Amino acid sequence: NNFIKTxxxxxxxxxxLDCDNVLWGGILGETGYDKINLINNNGENExxxxxxxxLNLYNTGTILAINSKNNLKDVIEVFKKNxxxxxxxxxxxxxxxxWNDKASNLREIAKDxxxxxxxxxxxxxxxxxxxxxxxxxxxxxxxxLPTYESEYNKDKLIACxxxxxxxxxxxxxxxxxxxxxxxxxxDLLEKVTDIKTYLKSxxxxxxxxxxxxxxxDRVEQMIQKTNQFNLTTIRKNxxxxxxxxxxxxxxxxxxxxxxxxxxxxxxxxxxIISKKLKNAHFDIFLMSCRVIGRDVEKAFLIKIMLEVNAxxxxxxxxxxFSQTEKNSQVKAFYLDNxxxxxxxxxxxxxxxxxxxxxxxxxxxxxxx
Numbered sequence: 001n002n003f004i005k006t007x008x009x010x011x012x013x014x015x016x017l018d019c020d021n022v023l024w025g026g027i028l029g030e031t032g033y034d035k036i037n038l039i040n041n042n043g044e045n046e047x048x049x050x051x052x053x054x055l056n057l058y059n060t061g062t063i064l065a066i067n068s069k070n071n072l073k074d075v076i077e078v079f080k081k082n083x084x085x086x087x088x089x090x091x092x093x094x095x096x097x098x099w100n101d102k103a104s105n106l107r108e109i110a111k112d113x114x115x116x117x118x119x120x121x122x123x124x125x126x127x128x129x130x131x132x133x134x135x136x137x138x139x140x141x142x143x144x145l146p147t148y149e150s151e152y153n154k155d156k157l158i159a160c161x162x163x164x165x166x167x168x169x170x171x172x173x174x175x176x177x178x179x180x181x182x183x184x185x186x187d188l189l190e191k192v193t194d195i196k197t198y199l200k201s202x203x204x205x206x207x208x209x210x211x212x213x214x215x216x217d218r219v220e221q222m223i224q225k226t227n228q229f230n231l232t233t234i235r236k237n238x239x240x241x242x243x244x245x246x247x248x249x250x251x252x253x254x255x256x257x258x259x260x261x262x263x264x265x266x267x268x269x270x271x272i273i274s275k276k277l278k279n280a281h282f283d284i285f286l287m288s289c290r291v292i293g294r295d296v297e298k299a300f301l302i303k304i305m306l307e308v309n310a311x312x313x314x315x316x317x318x319x320x321f322s323q324t325e326k327n328s329q330v331k332a333f334y335l336d337n338x339x340x341x342x343x344x345x346x347x348x349x350x351x352x353x354x355x356x357x358x359x360x361x362x363x364x365x366x367x368x
Contacts, residue, residue, distance in 0.1 A: 011119065012062075012119060012120070012121045012141060012162040012163055013062070013063055013115050013119040013120075013175075014062065014063040014064070014065055014093075014109070014113060014115060014119055014120050014121065015054065015057060015062050015063070015064055015065070015121050015123065015162075015163065016065045016066070016067045016106060016109060016120055016121065016122045016123065017054070017064070017065070017066055017067070017068075017123050018066075018067060018068050018123060018124040018125065018126070018129070019066060019068040019070055019075060019078075019097070020068070020070070020125075021125045022050075022123060022124065022125055022145055022153065023047065023050070023051065023087065024036040024037060024038055024047050024078070024085075025037030025038070025039075025046075025047055028070055028074050028075065028078065029070060029071065029074060033074070033077045033078040033081050033082050034081070034082065036078065036082070038051075038084050038085075046153065046154070047153075048084070048086060049154045050153045050154045050157065051085070051086035051087045052086055052154075053154045053157055053158060054086075054087060054157070055086055055087060055091065057157075057163050057176075058091050058176040058177075059173060059176070060163075060165070060168055060172065060173055061165070061168065061171075061172035061173055061174070061175040061176060062163050062175075062176055063093050063113060063115075063175065063176055063179045064087075064091050064092045064093060064176060065092055065093055065094040065095065065096070065109045065113070065120075066092055066094070066095045066096060066097060067096050067102050067105045067106060067109065067122065067124075068096070068097045069097075069098070069099055069102070070097045070098075071097065072095070072097040072098065074097070075095065075097040076089060076095075076097075090180055091176070091180065092180065093112070093113055093176070093179035093180045093182070093183050094108075094109045094112045094113060094183065096108060096109060101132070102122070102124070102129050102132060102133065103132055103133055103136035103137055106120060106122060106133065106137060106140055107137070112183070112186075113179055113182075114289065116139075117137055117139050117140050118139040118140070118141075120140045120141065121140075121141045121142070121143055121160075121162045121163070122140050122141070122142050122143065123142075123143040123145055123157070124142075124143075124144070124145065125144070125145045125146065127144070130142050130144045141162055143156065143157065143160055143162070145157075169217045169218045169221055170218065170266060170267075171218055171221075171266035171267060171268075174263075174264065174266055177263060178263060178264075178265060178266075178290065181262040181263035182262075182290065184262045185202070185260075185262055188201065196366070199294055199295070199364070199366045200365075200366040201261075202260040202261060202262070202294070202366070203260055203261045203368075204258060204259070204260045204294065204296070204366065204367050204368065205258070205259050205260070205368045206256060206257070206258055206296065206299060206300070206303075206367055206368065207256070207257040207258070207259075208254055208255070208256050208257075208300065208303050208304070208307075209254065209255055209257070210252075210253065210254060210255075211241075211245055211253040211254060211255045211270075212245065213242065213245060215255055215267065216238055216241060216242060216245075218255075218266070218267045219241055219253075219255065219267070219270055220236075220237065220238045220241055222267070222270050222286060222288070223235055223236050223241070223270065223284065223286070226286045226287075226288065226289075227324065227326040227327060228289045228292075228326055228327055228329060228330075229286055229287040229288070229289055229292050229297065229327070229329070229330050230284075230285075230286040230324075230327050230330070231282065231284070231285045231286065231319065231320065231321050231322070231327070231330055231333065231334075232282075232283065232284055232285070232320055232321070232322045233322060233324050233327060234283060234284055236284075241253075244272060249275075250274060250275055250276075251272060251273065251274055251275065252271075252272075252273040252275065252280075252304075252307075252308050252311075252312075253270075253271070253272045253273075254270070254271045254300075254304050254307075255267050255269065255270055256268060256269030256270070256271075256287075256296070256300050258291055258296060265288065265290060265291055268287060268288035268290065268291050269286070269287045269288070269291070269296070269297070269300050270284060270285075270286050270287075271284065271285050271300065271301075271304050272284040272285075273304070273308055275308075275312055275314075278312075278313065278314055278315040278316070279314065279315060279316050279317075279318060280305075280308055280309075280312065280314045280316075280317050280318070280355075281317075281318045281319075281320070282317070282318065282319040282320065283320075285301070285319065287300070292329075294367075295363075295364045295366075295367060296367065297333070298336075298337055298363070298364070299363045299364065299367045301337055302337075302358070302361045302362075302363055303363070305317055305353070305355070305358045305361075306358055306359075309355045309358055314355045315354070315355055316352050316353065316354060316355060317339075317352070317353040317355060317358075318342065318350060318351065318352050318353075319333075319334045319339055319350070319351045319352075319353070320348060320349070320350050320351070321333070321334065321348060321349045321351070322347060322348040323347045323348065334351035334353075335351065337361070338353060338357065338361060339351035339352060339353045340352055340353070
């Protein structure tokens with residue numbers, strides 16, 4: 001049953017947790033951080049075991065968030081002062097501890113993380129809260145956990161199958177931390193009024209490499225799943241990508257990794273160029289939505305054109321934009337980077353760029 005879910009159901013990205021009688025036993029507002037229970041009435045380490053399983057999900061790529069009717073300072077105090085807690089504040093990419101209704105909080109969490117509501121799984125022990133979400137936001141998956149006098153919450157979390165994965169990449173393992181790091185970036189951005197000052201303060205470092213077989217899992221994942229910053233949305237499977245990697249005469253395939261002072265994004269960009277005579281065609285150019293808007297996409301494009309031109313003596317670069325429901329934000333990407341319209345029809349546009357002009361393109365100084 002879980003195997004079928006893994007293949008066919010929309011992927012769950014984020015586990016949103018209530019606190020009282022879910023992460024710990026008892027009511028925090030009544031007992032205080034040092035009197036909450038991490039064992040159940042039978043003396044079993046139920047809440048510790050549950051937190052360990054949640055941490056395991058985090059370490060394999062699940063984003064964590066909190067949606068709790070509590071005072072925020074009280075919840076933070078638990079993470080900072082209760083030494084028995086397995087989970088810490090820095091494991092959570094969004095914490096909504098307030099007295100708003102939980103449906104509103106879930107909408108805010110999805111907005112904070114820039115993911116769809118159908119990517120959320122909401123776990124709570126309250127019949128009322130679970131029923132509220134089922135009625136108000138039915139696309140959010142719910143996990144009704146028993147009270148701590150009954151069966152293990154850990155077992156129910158494992159059995160739900162919402163976060164099962166067929167394959168886990170290095171980037172998947174880092175994803176939970178990536179979203180926590182992104183929260184830190186947003187917090188910093190709110191304090192800075194000049195965007196260039198902000199981007200410079202991030203101390204971004206790009207790494208561009210020729211794609212190798214060892215990168216196949218991640219590259220296939222990006223090609224199959226990236227929709228927003230994807231110029232052509234061409235899908236290729238593992239075997240097709242492997243053939244492209246080996247065919248150096250006719251193709252150039254590059255991957256981009258990015259780090260900044262907050263953390264590592266892993267492999268977050270991909271370019272596949274097909275070479276015909278003295279022309280080079282960007283068959284695929286895509287970026288993770290987590291890194292767009294920082295001129296990384298511009299720098300990636302320029303560096304690839306410089307390298308491909310130097311090795312192949314290219315006359316013209318061609319780039320194509322194929323319209324989909326989700327990629328309208330990159331409609332003008334090639335135009336914004338010096339390309340000209342070469343051909344246009346209803347759903348796609350082909351752009352061209354004279355390679356002799358590549359040397360005039362400038363990479364922002366805050367990108368290394």
